[in-house]
Amino acid sequence: MIISRGEKIFQGLNYLFLTVLSFLFIYPFWRIVALSFNEGYDSSRGGIHFWPRAFTLDNYKTIFVRSDILDAYTITIGRTLIGSILSILLVSLLAYGLSKNRLRGRKAINMMLIITMFFSGGLIPTYLLFKSLGLLNSFWVYVVPLLYSASSVFIFRSFFRALPAELEESAMIDGANDLTVYAKIAFPLSLPIFATMGLFSAVGHWNDYMMATLYVTKQDLIPMQSLLMKILDLTRSNKGASFGMVDLVSETRKTVTPQSIKMATLVVVVMPIMCVYPFLQKYFVKGVIIGSLKG
Amino acid sequence: MRKRWKAISLVLVIGLMTTALMACSNNKEKAASPSSSSSSSSAPESSAPAKEDPLVVNMLLIGATEIPQENNPMRQWLLENKNIDIRLTMSNGEVADQMNMMLAGGDVPDVVRYVTNEVSNSILNKWGDAGLIVPLDEWLEKYPNLLKFSDKSYNKSVYANKKDGKMYVLPVNFANHPDVIKKVVGFFVKEDWLKQVGMEAPTTPDELFNVLMAFKEKIADVDGKPIIPATFDHLGRQSFMYTWTKNWYNLSEDHKELYWWFNHPQIEEYMVFMNKLYNNGLLDREFLTQQPDQYQAKLSSGRVGFTFNTHGPMDMANGVLKAGDANNRYVPSVPIRIEGLPMPIHGAANYNGFEGIAISKKFAENGRNLERLMEFLNWNATDEGALLLQNGVEGEYYVKNAEGLFEPKPEVKAELDKGDKSFEMSTGITAYNLLKFNVVPSVTVEPGTEEFKLAQSAWAEGLAVDDNLFNPAGTGPEWDKHWGNLWPEIDKWQAKAVFAKTEEEARKITKEMLEHFKKIGAPEVTEEKLRLIDEYLKK
Numbered sequence: 001m002i003i004s005r006g007e008k009i010f011q012g013l014n015y016l017f018l019t020v021l022s023f024l025f026i027y028p029f030w031r032i033v034a035l036s037f038n039e040g041y042d043s044s045r046g047g048i049h050f051w052p053r054a055f056t057l058d059n060y061k062t063i064f065v066r067s068d069i070l071d072a073y074t075i076t077i078g079r080t081l082i083g084s085i086l087s088i089l090l091v092s093l094l095a096y097g098l099s100k101n102r103l104r105g106r107k108a109i110n111m112m113l114i115i116t117m118f119f120s121g122g123l124i125p126t127y128l129l130f131k132s133l134g135l136l137n138s139f140w141v142y143v144v145p146l147l148y149s150a151s152s153v154f155i156f157r158s159f160f161r162a163l164p165a166e167l168e169e170s171a172m173i174d175g176a177n178d179l180t181v182y183a184k185i186a187f188p189l190s191l192p193i194f195a196t197m198g199l200f201s202a203v204g205h206w207n208d209y210m211m212a213t214l215y216v217t218k219q220d221l222i223p224m225q226s227l228l229m230k231i232l233d234l235t236r237s238n239k240g241a242s243f244g245m246v247d248l249v250s251e252t253r254k255t256v257t258p259q260s261i262k263m264a265t266l267v268v269v270v271m272p273i274m275c276v277y278p279f280l281q282k283y284f285v286k287g288v289i290i291g292s293l294k295g
Numbered sequence: 296m297r298k299r300w301k302a303i304s305l306v307l308v309i310g311l312m313t314t315a316l317m318a319c320s321n322n323k324e325k326a327a328s329p330s331s332s333s334s335s336s337s338a339p340e341s342s343a344p345a346k347e348d349p350l351v352v353n354m355l356l357i358g359a360t361e362i363p364q365e366n367n368p369m370r371q372w373l374l375e376n377k378n379i380d381i382r383l384t385m386s387n388g389e390v391a392d393q394m395n396m397m398l399a400g401g402d403v404p405d406v407v408r409y410v411t412n413e414v415s416n417s418i419l420n421k422w423g424d425a426g427l428i429v430p431l432d433e434w435l436e437k438y439p440n441l442l443k444f445s446d447k448s449y450n451k452s453v454y455a456n457k458k459d460g461k462m463y464v465l466p467v468n469f470a471n472h473p474d475v476i477k478k479v480v481g482f483f484v485k486e487d488w489l490k491q492v493g494m495e496a497p498t499t500p501d502e503l504f505n506v507l508m509a510f511k512e513k514i515a516d517v518d519g520k521p522i523i524p525a526t527f528d529h530l531g532r533q534s535f536m537y538t539w540t541k542n543w544y545n546l547s548e549d550h551k552e553l554y555w556w557f558n559h560p561q562i563e564e565y566m567v568f569m570n571k572l573y574n575n576g577l578l579d580r581e582f583l584t585q586q587p588d589q590y591q592a593k594l595s596s597g598r599v600g601f602t603f604n605t606h607g608p609m610d611m612a613n614g615v616l617k618a619g620d621a622n623n624r625y626v627p628s629v630p631i632r633i634e635g636l637p638m639p640i641h642g643a644a645n646y647n648g649f650e651g652i653a654i655s656k657k658f659a660e661n662g663r664n665l666e667r668l669m670e671f672l673n674w675n676a677t678d679e680g681a682l683l684l685q686n687g688v689e690g691e692y693y694v695k696n697a698e699g700l701f702e703p704k705p706e707v708k709a710e711l712d713k714g715d716k717s718f719e720m721s722t723g724i725t726a727y728n729l730l731k732f733n734v735v736p737s738v739t740v741e742p743g744t745e746e747f748k749l750a751q752s753a754w755a756e757g758l759a760v761d762d763n764l765f766n767p768a769g770t771g772p773e774w775d776k777h778w779g780n781l782w783p784e785i786d787k788w789q790a791k792a793v794f795a796k797t798e799e800e801a802r803k804i805t806k807e808m809l810e811h812f813k814k815i816g817a818p819e820v821t822e823e824k825l826r827l828i829d830e831y832l833k834k
Contacts, residue, residue: 213386
């Protein structure tokens, strides 16, 4: 294809613009990584832009040396996996049902779901409900309350509605029931939305800090986010704002500051979930039902 | 057949009623009071000398950041020697939310220690109103040591329940007490630069000007970058202003006149002095706009001659500088004073409690529980108890040095120096010092850097004891309406006045500022505060 000079210039500028934009997005993260591998006191002099000036792993050691970090990771990974899988399964089942016009009481259920989008229970009633359900200080407080989300149901429902009715009808003619159609027709055709919503749910679980803060006091049940916040608080109170209690010339003190711990903490929190993104990326861009109907 | 059913029903009803009555009579057992406790406790002691079961105390620390490992030596020691098993849990969320949720749930752990402030104290008193916790007045009277670092009138105005006047909280307020407060904020000057220019640390604005001029003229660039004779962050410039305004508020002795730092008659002289520094190239051009990282980078690169701050950023800067040259450091400098004006207050001790302890009614229903817990707390309040709970059993972690002061063993010091509290968390030391009391005067070697120790004398003058009047008097609707608007205005006017080209212009701008503050609520806020103070005094 021959493109004109003007188009070439436009493309060039386009690439330049997108490159600059990408850099603006990526650079802050990269700087965080660089600072997390740099000695804390040295970082305080400023001037670290791309690479660590005084390399150290001490910031990460401070985080990973704790005995409770394994518990916290287990809780976080556990709730992310269990919570996301259960949530996606239940939400998609509900949405699949609601996408069918033949479902009785569909409007009432929709209305009930919509109400939850506009009005929340409030902190105290929610606490009382969790208490009566025995969810306080339990692992399931991370999972059960987040199983259903009205917005996710509606997104799934819209997606299922867009699936060709002929597919379902042909499956029904072959003797499939609703669950079979859901599992063997709707699910495979809806992988992009499952992946997207699964990722949203997983990120939500991974980042959630409030559940543990409000409803959990058992220390062996706190997730990674809460533990990292604790480490940050501790470092801040004990080292940074040390009010002169710190022996600054001792080797252990030079490398770790609240700021450097914060940077390492950000990396520890963000990296695992960032690693998942590339594997799900293809689902975001893939066509939904291209080629599903032939002949 | 019918008669048989009737008989069975009758027996069942009587049985149920008897059970219910017995249960009710058990529940009627009241919480112990100090006067009744001696008789109730002496009976079992005389008849049954056998040791009681350990007192199990489930204690929740709201707002804490760390609790010790579950099985730690100190908990074991307390179990064996004090027959008490303190099981600590913590929640580190928003204190008010946590307390409100417990209030709504009607369920409070045996003992709670919470971070005190106006909101949390009010919620705690609602716990008292709801009957979730017990009043402690009689116990506080029986064990006066528990409040030995407190001020009774302050406690009454701040903590006591407004409805029934009872104290449901045992305020834990040691760290800010006048006897032990550390001097943590003040001026810093670059020591090696002072030596280079052959001058003493400044004590007045004129001396400061001369020192900064000498820095500007005689100190070479640092790493190719020009030096900054003086810089301040937000805390610094506000505190430097106190040289002229005394503090962020200035209440006259007779409580009839009140000025804020932004509308103080002396504020003009501050503006003029800052303008003089600026126009002579002695003041950092970014002093109003710099971010914390920028400010820290200037300090840590050793380019600043004079500033004001806490030890935190200065420690960090000194850490970097001293690594290269032990003489390259910032040292605390005395307050800058003006003859005829009051001593600026850069830090104030007060009786405010950082934390408070409350005891649940459920726990206190067994009178002996409350009695034993209060006995333990009273032991905690003694020098013996505080020392042991804070430092562990003598000889185990801390030993007496030649001067008779306790200091950590070298291996313990190495652990403590890690600064991650892992030692405290594994041993349990400090954690069970529920009152957070220490021994006054101190019997331990005080930790701290050389600069920190220097500051204890250099900044001593700038530390005052807060009057017990201004804060407890509270605020009103005028404050709520205007304060948020007043606060940011000062920086705008400061920028105009300090960056003015001449002294006359700076004075003119400051006068305009004073007029402006009159229009945006300063008189209303002042009048309201004076009225509240007056009402508070009449109470």
